[in-house]
Amino acid sequence: MYTIGEISKMFNLPIPTLRYYDKEGLLLELERDKSGIRKFNNQNIETLRLIECLKKSGMQIKDIKEFIGWCSLGDKTISKRKEMFLKQKENIENQIKELEKALAMIEFKCWYYEEAEKDGNEKRVKSITPNGLPENIKKLYENAH
Amino acid sequence: MYTIGEISKMFNLPIPTLRYYDKEGLLLELERDKSGIRKFNNQNIETLRLIECLKKSGMQIKDIKEFIGWCSLGDKTISKRKEMFLKQKENIENQIKELEKALAMIEFKCWYYEEAEKDGNEKRVKSITPNGLPENIKKLYENAH
DNA sequence: TCTTGACATAAAGTTAGCTTTAGGTATTAA
């Protein structure tokens, strides 16, 4: 069993944030001692790991809360939970794809400014890429349907 | 030359958002016609593509604004701009790594709930992974130093 | 006994990034 201070260090999360998660219903099974002090067990730690993961993947607190609620309703919510994770898997895969597109643009910009730095100005490198971006990168950023 | 409505459709961004970017100083070179109506040129479109990319990679408006400011100061800010992109490249690479960790967890959960769904309950699959998570996934989420 | 440190609560405050509202102008179509 751990105190909130220990968990705070373990997860590198401020104490008020942990209390906030508790208040929002993300830590349903959290016990208290006789004087009201929170006692975190291994279950709660697992839950926090999952919360961190879902937050990192862009899920909102209220949706995480909904999921936690399903968990406490037992076997009849298993399919819902599975669907939720399948959807979240897709979300993450899309986010990774988007970040890879952004990375291509940023890498081009790194190259561009390295050349410009060598020359002391942007003249030459600007003339090599007259429309601002090379075609392959431009295509990644075209939104027209 | 394009109107704000055309750009809104082109980028799939609400008109007020584009005006907000302009107000915040992200579109320094944006011209107006004699009656004050914004006229977007190809330069502005390039800038918007870059803004979208930087936003997607998690950069804040105020930092994007700072970068745009550097651009208008000419050659003496080339190194600064290069450094900015190098840092941003690292940021994106880290974000991708974090998302890949999250993905590993989510994929485990997908597997877990598929098994549970087959069985109609979590009993068996819980007994296969008694500590909540398999070791390899757990390790990804350990924050202790 | 007194003070220190770690815990507790409720409620107000903060920040980013929009979004909405209210009111006005200018051009075109009927």
Place this chain on the structure above:
DNA sequence: TTAATACCTAAAGCTAACTTTATGTCAAGA
């Protein structure tokens, strides 16, 4: 000529996810 449409501004409002503040309890050490 009127009505619709697309633009404009300033300012207020909104939401999520904390964070801070003010106040209080409790157990252990000097």
